[in-house]
Amino acid sequence: xxxxxxxxxxxxxxxxxxxxxxxxxxxxxxxxxxxxxxxxxxxxxxxxxxxxxxxxxxxxxxxxxxxxxxxxxxxxxxxxxxxxxxxxxxxxxxxxxxxxxxxxxxxxxxxxxxxxxxxxxxxxxxxxxxxxxxxxxxxxxxxxxxxxxxxxxxxxxxxxxxxxxxxx
Numbered sequence: 001x002x003x004x005x006x007x008x009x010x011x012x013x014x015x016x017x018x019x020x021x022x023x024x025x026x027x028x029x030x031x032x033x034x035x036x037x038x039x040x041x042x043x044x045x046x047x048x049x050x051x052x053x054x055x056x057x058x059x060x061x062x063x064x065x066x067x068x069x070x071x072x073x074x075x076x077x078x079x080x081x082x083x084x085x086x087x088x089x090x091x092x093x094x095x096x097x098x099x100x101x102x103x104x105x106x107x108x109x110x111x112x113x114x115x116x117x118x119x120x121x122x123x124x125x126x127x128x129x130x131x132x133x134x135x136x137x138x139x140x141x142x143x144x145x146x147x148x149x150x151x152x153x154x155x156x157x158x159x160x161x162x163x164x165x166x167x168x
Contacts, residue, residue: 003098021142023158030164031095033083037093040134040141043127046073051124054144056152069131072124075143076114084111084164094167099143102158107143122146125159 025039051070059063086092095111114120126142127134134140139157148154 021158022138023102023160024140026141026159027161028079028082028164029161031085031166032164033085036050036082038078042127043073043078043134043141046077048072048127049074049124051146053145054151056155057150058152059150061150067129069128070124070126070144071128072126072144074121075123075125076120078125079114082164091166096165096167098163098165099156099159100161100163101156105156107154107156118149119145 003152004107025037026036028036046116050071051072052064053068054070055066056064084095086094086095091114097109097111097114099107099109109119109123123143123145126137126144129142131135143154143156143159144151145154
């Protein structure tokens with residue numbers, strides 16, 4: 001009896017943890033003039049891009065799965081309202097952005113990578129995947145870097161915050 005109750009409690013906890021990880025907004029904070037809360041609804045105001053499909057690969061380059069019918073918002077468009085705490089444009093090169101998922105997984109981009117390379121032209125927040133709208137996706141707010149060689153490394157699910165930091 002105790003064993004069955006224990007198994008049931010563990011299963012319920014796993015279900016609740018998975019459900020709690022789903023995000024409907026994320027906060028931009030750190031080295032910014034003003035923090036911003038971005039919601040799923042506010043993402044609908046941005047230009048929509050059709051990404052088609054993406055082969056998701058592991059850190060070794062091994063194929064994991066294919067996501068299709070992708071639609072996203074360019075991350076730079078969302079960040080366009082963010083004013084960074086820098087004394088001059090030269091100091092933007094010292095900034096990096098840490099993207100944090102609700103489970104603690106982190107992805108890092110430098111300011112230059114997002115704004116001064118082709119990579120920044122293909123970093124998206126997904127609003128639709130495999131024909132499923134963001135409001136129904138179990139992974140909620142997702143971010144991907146479509147031009148990465150190993151796409152799974154920076155494919156983040158349940159984005160909860162972006163922390164802007166300055167390199168020491």
